[in-house]
Amino acid sequence: MNLSIKKSEPYTTLAEIYDSVMQDVDYETWADYIDEIIMHHHPEARDLLELACGTGTMALSLEELGFFNITATDGAPEMVKTAQEKGDKVNSEVDFQVVDFLDIRLDKTFDVVFMVFDSVNYLHKKEEVGQLFEQVSGVLRDNGIFIFDFTTPRNSRKAIKVLNNNSRRVNPFMRFHRESTYNAKERIHTNRFHIEKTDVDGSGKREMIEETHRQKIYTFEEMCDITEKSEFTLLEAYDGFELKPAHENSLRITMVLQ
Secondary structure, eight states: OOEEEEEOOTTSGGGGTHHHHTTTOOHHHHHHHHHHHHHHHOTTOOEEEESSOTTSHHHHHHHTTSSOEEEEEESOHHHHHHHHHHHHHTTOOOEEEEOBTTBOOOSSOEEEEEEOTTGGGGOOSHHHHHHHHHHHHTTEEEEEEEEEEEEOHHHHHHHHHHHTTEEEEEETTEEEEEEEEEETTTTEEEEEEEEEEEOTTSSOOEEEEEEEEEEEOOOHHHHHHHHHTSSOOEEEEEETTSSSBOOTTOSEEEEEEO
């Protein structure tokens, strides 16, 4: 068999198997949690903007609640294409668009902007997080709220025990292997995917694609400091998936800003 190896940008080839990689994530419970936060802090909200929507599962789950008009965006065209295909299958009215969350160019404003699954951790500089806040401010209505989560150093130390050397066959023609490492000194969490594809025509030709994803892991104190220097006010910081205050041992923290 011929084997070629190439590198691809994050969320390009992975888009084809992303839902399989994330199959253990309970998106419906997560959507209910976001809905609970919205009902607690902005019960009149109807128009939602999701940033870094991935393949659209969260947006589609929130749409099922029947309360919201949702625009869902991601910077990777491949992810948005998959999201649109999933939406078409269920006659969804979610408006999926390709948008860079550091350069949000939309012709409308929203009651709520949200981004989940530690997407903010892909921003490696505090200044970039500040830029994100500025962009979000430009599309939020008066009294609107911004909801996002991030993972902490403690989460990364625990996660690599589960994620490292994780392999799965997605279908007869694709499988992946994930290496997960954490540099505690630099606070960089790296997930490296090796995705093997075999031609469906029976030729036996194989292709190996490598995608590397690096996240900057922020502390609770750092994220609060970034918020204090922005035009936002921190309404609450929640621990995990509960409406309980975040603390120094939280693995995932959900911030609610206004």
